[in-house]
Amino acid sequence: MAGEIQQGIGRAASVLAVLGASTTGPLRASDIARATGLGTSTTARLLGTLEELGYVTKAADSPSYAIGATILALASEGLNQNPVHRESRAPAQELAQRIGLSVNVGVLDGSSLIYLCHFEGAxxxxxxxxxxLRQPLHASALGKCLLLDLDADGLRALLGDEPLPRYTANTITEHAALAAELAVARERGVCMEDQELALGRLGIAAPIRDANARVVAAISISGRLSLMRERDLDVLTEDLIEVADRISVGLGLISAIPSS
Structure with a gap:
C-alpha cells in the first residue's frame, strides 16, 4: 500500500513538473501524458484529482490545464517561511529601485541555485x-558565491568530476579554473559573471552569511552588458556588499569574518 501511495505521489509530481515547465501555456491531457510517459487514462485521473484539490486548473475555453491557485499559495507560504527571503526582500527591492537594474537573491538547492527574490529596476x-527558477552554479555570479565555502574536494563532490557544462565561450568549464576564480572572489568579496551564462549579460554577486558566518545565500546585480559598462562597477560593488552585509546581520551575523 505504501508503495502504491508513493507511486501515485510521484506520478502527480511528474504531471505538475510538466505543467510548471511549459513555455507554451496550458497543456492538454494528451500532451501531459506524452511528456510524462503515463497512460492517457492514468493522466486523466490524476488531473481530475489535482483539479479537485486546486493544484491544477482547467482553462476556461479549452480542455487544457495549468498550475492552480493552491500551488501559488503554497509557493507564497514557502517563501514567507524562509528566513533568507524575509530578511532580503526589502533590501533587495530597495537596491533595485535605487540603481535601476535587476537584483536577485538565490540559495543552494542540490547542485544548482534557485531564485528566492527577483526585483527589476526601471x-x-x-x-x-x-x-x-534554477541556474547552474559555475556559470553565474550568484552560483559562484554559493560555492565560496567549499574547497576543491567539496566542489568536485557537489559538481562532479566531469568538465562543467558550457553555455557561452566565456563559461568556466574546468574545475581548476573555477577554484582559481573562487580564490580571487574570496579576496575581493564578490563574484563576477561576464557573459558566462548568456551573451550580453554582466553580473556581480556578494555572499549572504548566517550567524555562523556560513554562506547561505547570495545577492546579485545584473543587467545588459551595455548598461552595466555605463555604470561605475566599483560603486555598484560597494553598494551590493553593504546590502549583503545588512541581510547577513538580519540573519544573525554579528562578528567579523577572518580572511582566509
Missing amino acids: LAPKSHSMIG
Missing part, C-alpha cells in the same frame, strides 16, 4: 519572474 524590466 532599466531592466522583464515580462516574467525569476523566482523559483
Whole structure:
C-alpha cells in the first residue's frame, strides 16, 4: 500500500513538473501524458484529482490545464517561511529601485541555485519572474558565491568530476579554473559573471552569511552588458556588499569574518 501511495505521489509530481515547465501555456491531457510517459487514462485521473484539490486548473475555453491557485499559495507560504527571503526582500527591492537594474537573491538547492527574490529596476524590466527558477552554479555570479565555502574536494563532490557544462565561450568549464576564480572572489568579496551564462549579460554577486558566518545565500546585480559598462562597477560593488552585509546581520551575523 505504501508503495502504491508513493507511486501515485510521484506520478502527480511528474504531471505538475510538466505543467510548471511549459513555455507554451496550458497543456492538454494528451500532451501531459506524452511528456510524462503515463497512460492517457492514468493522466486523466490524476488531473481530475489535482483539479479537485486546486493544484491544477482547467482553462476556461479549452480542455487544457495549468498550475492552480493552491500551488501559488503554497509557493507564497514557502517563501514567507524562509528566513533568507524575509530578511532580503526589502533590501533587495530597495537596491533595485535605487540603481535601476535587476537584483536577485538565490540559495543552494542540490547542485544548482534557485531564485528566492527577483526585483527589476526601471532599466531592466522583464515580462516574467525569476523566482523559483534554477541556474547552474559555475556559470553565474550568484552560483559562484554559493560555492565560496567549499574547497576543491567539496566542489568536485557537489559538481562532479566531469568538465562543467558550457553555455557561452566565456563559461568556466574546468574545475581548476573555477577554484582559481573562487580564490580571487574570496579576496575581493564578490563574484563576477561576464557573459558566462548568456551573451550580453554582466553580473556581480556578494555572499549572504548566517550567524555562523556560513554562506547561505547570495545577492546579485545584473543587467545588459551595455548598461552595466555605463555604470561605475566599483560603486555598484560597494553598494551590493553593504546590502549583503545588512541581510547577513538580519540573519544573525554579528562578528567579523577572518580572511582566509
